[in-house]
Amino acid sequence: MNHDYDVISAARNWITDPTQNATPQQIVTEVFGSDVLTLDQLKARLSKPVYRSLQATLERGDTLDPSIADTVALAMKTWAMERGATHYTHWFQPLTGSTAEKHDSFVSPAGDGLAMATFSGGELIQAEPDASSFPSGGLRATFEARGYTAWDPSSPAFLMRHANGATLCIPTVFASWTGEALDNKTPLLRSTEALNKAVTPALHLFGASEGTRVGSSLGAEQEYFLIAEEYFYNRPDLVMTGRTLFGATPPRGQELEDHYFGAIPDRVLSFMTDAETQMYALGIPVKTRHNEVAPGQFEIAPIYENSNVAADHQQLIMQILRNTARKFGLVCLMHEKPFAGVNGSGKHCNWSMATDKGENLLEPGATPDKNLQFLFFCSAVIKAVDEHQDLLRISVASASNDHRLGANEAPPAIISIFLGSELTEILDRLESGQGGRGPEAGFLGLGSSVLPPLPRHAGDRNRTSPFAFTGNKFEFRAAGSSQSISMPITVLNTIVADAVSALTADLQAKLDSGLAIDDAVGEIVKATYSKHKRIVFNGDGYSTEWHEEAEHVRGLLNLRTSLDAIHHLTDAKNADLFSKYGVLTDRELAARQEIMYDIYFKTVNIEGETTEYIARAMILPASVKYLKDLYGAGSSKAVKGVIAEVEAAADELYEAVGALYTQNQALGGEEVHEKAHHMRDHVLPAMSAVRVAADKLEKVVAEKHWPLPTYRQMLFVK
Known part of the structure; x- marks a missing residue:
């Protein structure tokens, strides 16, 4: 073959790494959490007064006492160095959507050619990375470089290992010199506090003890693809953009439905085991792994924990x-x-609210129709989602997610709630004044005496719903696989806090008027559901009938593209909401809108130029060479x-590339939102035209001349 890549070597070129193997007993007793500085480990290394002070911050939200910082820092340094760490870093999440770190050594010169290991409380609490090169959306000018990272004691420090040692990572927030949030973690922490302040007064009305704290809990599923690295590095589009900008549909994709939950290939299973062992050491509670729907697609899912962690x-x-x-x-x-043409990848955010005693506030129990507390909080979620459809859509907006939403098991851009048949019936009966519930779900008979009867769930699942109740939590399915989940959860926490606050005030007023709590909650749930039930939809989210009904009958928003959604981020109602709960200031909100426009523009701009390059420098020359033969x-x-046939497709490609070149040069204006709209309205269609012509050529040009690994190779060689 004339290519640098080879199908046979791609299939054979893999090894296992036995250094990561661990027995089940070792994982439970030795590995899990071994690279995390837990509270128990800190307790053993700190004096009782220092530990109690730190515990008050972690468990009750008290302000951190700076006087204990030196003692905590010494314990951290000792623990980390005992485990091989030579450096430490403030690990933070800038508005790029990824993480950032600047490593500093524990080793400091002590004079006379000597050195010592140092790490002070000041270095623990605060660091000063250069803020000028991170996205700020106008909060910081390029020449204004000062920014601060500040220790987040609610998320434990951990070790990240590499081949020659380890680094102590200290989770931190990232703020400008003026105190404005330049990261995703700060608003998330603020929204968690807003949720706590909103929900605890409601719980007190239901009889909860004073001092109860509430937070959101989260388990986020992660979907991803694996391909052989021989193919990846021979695909400039994958290297530069993360997606294939070209690729004819192969004879076989996912239509046989044989990959989903199929036997995991040995190579992939070895990779999963290695990755999971590293995650266990970091205390990440991964639980599930399986083949996803598309060939070459997989999923890993943890169980629930505090949303910030x-x-x-x-x-x-x-x-x-x-x-x-x-x-x-492999490349992930x-x-x-x-x-194109197969399932995309999402990150399903399974969200709920829980007290510090472990009570799940969205647990319906055996008799959900009588569970007043559950019905109250469930109604608040319904109200929140209906009133803030735009914010939920904005929280998952990106150029890459636009390609996924609306098909192949991804939810549509229209936000709706799936409640399931039992919960919907309970709320319908409450609204009509009947109360109670319908027949019990009973058991599922499988038709053979050797098989056990299975309890039937109260409702089916809906894989086309963007926001689905799944038994004791809501699953927000619209989040994209590559994005940080901090923004979606920040939005969820804040909008639910707002809804709970409003319903709590209503409940308090009814109780003050002498109404019994059962009657008061019943009236609130009935009124809330009646007003907001338009957001509830248990049917097929893909159907054209639903889109027509949602938009034109129910009046729901259909923000089809990210730019349709981002426009609404700074609407007055959204600015007022975030300001009211201290989650984002007007300037911080406007900055995030600017960054979202900027990232959208740059993402599509890179894709457009990469498309032009591959078509001009690789596909057209290959087609001409084939014509010469x-x-x-x-x-x-x-x-x-x-x-x-080849001449016609090559001419079509040549014309399309010329049109794309014109659009790539134009940019669309001076302002970033103008550039972003130019990318959506002109560059993306021009890219599509180039791809159509190129994909025609892929099907007729001899394989030995084709310059790119094909879908047939990438998706099925494992």
Whole structure:
């Protein structure tokens, strides 16, 4: 073959790494959490007064006492160095959507040619990375470089290991010199506090004890693709953009439905085991792994934990998957739609609210129709989602997610809630004044005496719903696979806090008027559901009938593209909401809108220029070379027919590339939102025209001349 890549070597080029193998007993007793500085480990290293002070911050939200910082820092340094760490870093999440770190050594010169290991409380609490090169959306000028990272004690420090040692990572927030949030973690922490302040007064009305704290809990599923690295590095589009900008549909995709939950290939299973062992050491509670629907697609899912820690863990999961894949001759693709025509990848955020005692506030129990507390909080979620459809859509907006939403098991851009048949019936009966519930779900008979009867769930699942109740939580399915989950959860926390606050005030007023709590909650749930039930939809979210009904009958928003959505971020109602709960100031909100426009523009701009390059420098020359072979192959009817077909497609490609070049040069204006709209309205259609012509050529140009690994190779060689 003339290509640098080879199908056979791609299939054979992998190894296992036995250094990461651990027995089940070792994982439970030795590995899990071994690279995390837990509270128990700190307790053993700190004096009782210092530990109690730190515990008050972590468990009750008290302000951190700076006087304990030196003692905590010494304990951290000792723990980390005992485990091989030579450096430490403030690990933070700038508005790029990824993580950032600047490593400093524990080793400091002590004079006379000597050195000592130092790490002070000041270095623990605060660092000063250069803020000028991170996105700020206008909050900081380029010449204004000062920014601060500040220790987040609610997320434990951990070790990130590499081949020659380890680094102590200290989760931090990132703020400007003026105190404005330049990261994703700060608003998430603020929204968690807003949720706590909104929900605890409601719980007190339901009889909860004083001092109860509430937070959101999260388990975020992660979908991803794996391809052989031989193919990845021979695809400039994958290297530069994370997705294939070209690729004819192969004879076989996912239509046989044989990949989903199928046997995991040994190479992939070895990779998964290695990655999971690293995650266990970091205390990440990964639980599930399986083949996803598309060939070459997989999923990993953790169980629930505090949302702030879960968001940190999600960033680590993506990093570990990417790094570990390379050890097995694979590349992990996190893009929402790396391959056209098959399932894209999402990040399903399973969200709920829980007290510090472990009570799940969205647990319906055995008799949900009588569970007043559950019905109250469930109604608040319904109200929140209906009133803030735009914010939920904005929270998952990106150029890459636009390719995914609306098909192949991804939810549509229209936000709706799936409640399931039982919960919908309970709320319908409450609204009509009947109360109670319908027949019990009972058991599912399987038709054979040797098989056990299975309890039937109260409702089916809906894979086309963007926001689905799944038994004791809501699953927000619209988040993209590559994005940080901090923004979606920040939005969820804030809008639910607002809804709970409004319903709590209503409940308090009814109780003050002498109404019994049962009657008061019943009236609130009935009124709330009646007003907001337009957002509830249990049917097929893909159907054209639903889109027509949602938009024109129910009046729901249909923000089809990210730019349709981002426009609404700074609407007065949204600015007022975030300001009211202290989650984002007007300037911080406007900055995030500017950054979203900028990232959209740059993403599509890179794709447009990469498309032009590949078409000009790789596909057109390959087609011309094939034509040269054909011109010397005689004058048979077959040869003439193939020549005509290749010439027509090559001419079409040449014309399309010229049109794309014109749009790539234009940019659309001076302002970033103008550039973003130019990318959507002109560059993306021009790219599509180039792809159509190129994909025609892929189907007729001889394989030995084709310059790119094909879908057939990339999706099925494992």
